[in-house]
Amino acid sequence: MNTAFINEQSNFFLPEGSFEEHLEELSLITKEEFLSFWNKSISQHVDAWGSLKSKLHINQNIDTEIVCFYPQGVIVKYGEIFLGLVNYKDCESILGTDNIYPQQKIKLYVQNFDDENLWINFSVNPQHQPV
Template sequence: MKYIRAQGIEEQEYYYFEVDDEMIAYRQVTLMNDCYKLSIAPEFYLAEGEIECFEGDEDISQEQFNEIWDKAVASYRVGWEQVKLDYAPGTLVNGIIRMFYPQGVIIQLSDRAYAVADSEELRTHTRPELMYPGYLVQGVIAGYDDNNLWLVLEHCTVSDEGVIER
């Protein structure tokens, strides 16, 4: 992974990206006037497509990125620890597809709990017309993604009963 600090258009606006070799963002922090927007819940503020670097943007270390990331997600940590207590590994859960990220399919389990499932695995046994936001997913909690504050699901199936909105 590569880490970038980019100057925004506005004064005191900065973007911090974790990107892969193809410049696709996996994690993002937007900082404007001491307010953070994150690529995790509840904001889900992640650049779509390839990140383009401009004059003044700079590479930063993973440590520098993680420092700003940890500061930005600090207010969500207590809630995340409760989610982990509420959703033990091995638990069968239901949720709704909300979006597709480079890490996988993002599934909302409750107002405060989100999970990620492997996109390729899900596509291998799901009809293409069901791979859209709003469809019901059932899966088993396999673990936790403590960076993104997501539960990790496996053995997922998508229901063809129609789109559900919460």
């Protein structure tokens, strides 16, 4: 299953510590092999992604809900099958340190569409449009 998409049975996982002692259990693949698997994984969602991109626009203000925290940032959902990503410090600046937790609601702006990962990058502020 591709974890870029919301599924009632899916969970997000991060190791609690080093998994270096388990590296021999992993199979190395080339970047090309990974991209082949990845493209196969997302191919079934490309049409829905295109529809979403035509429905939403850059700087659109969206109601979102925090799902979890990853090193890349805060993962949010917004009522679609796809997820979004926003900077942790930006969320903290809006919600405060004591109010940033999963299931917390936050209004965010669409910053851009990540066509490679099929998610939206969000911001707490609208982008300045060149005149």
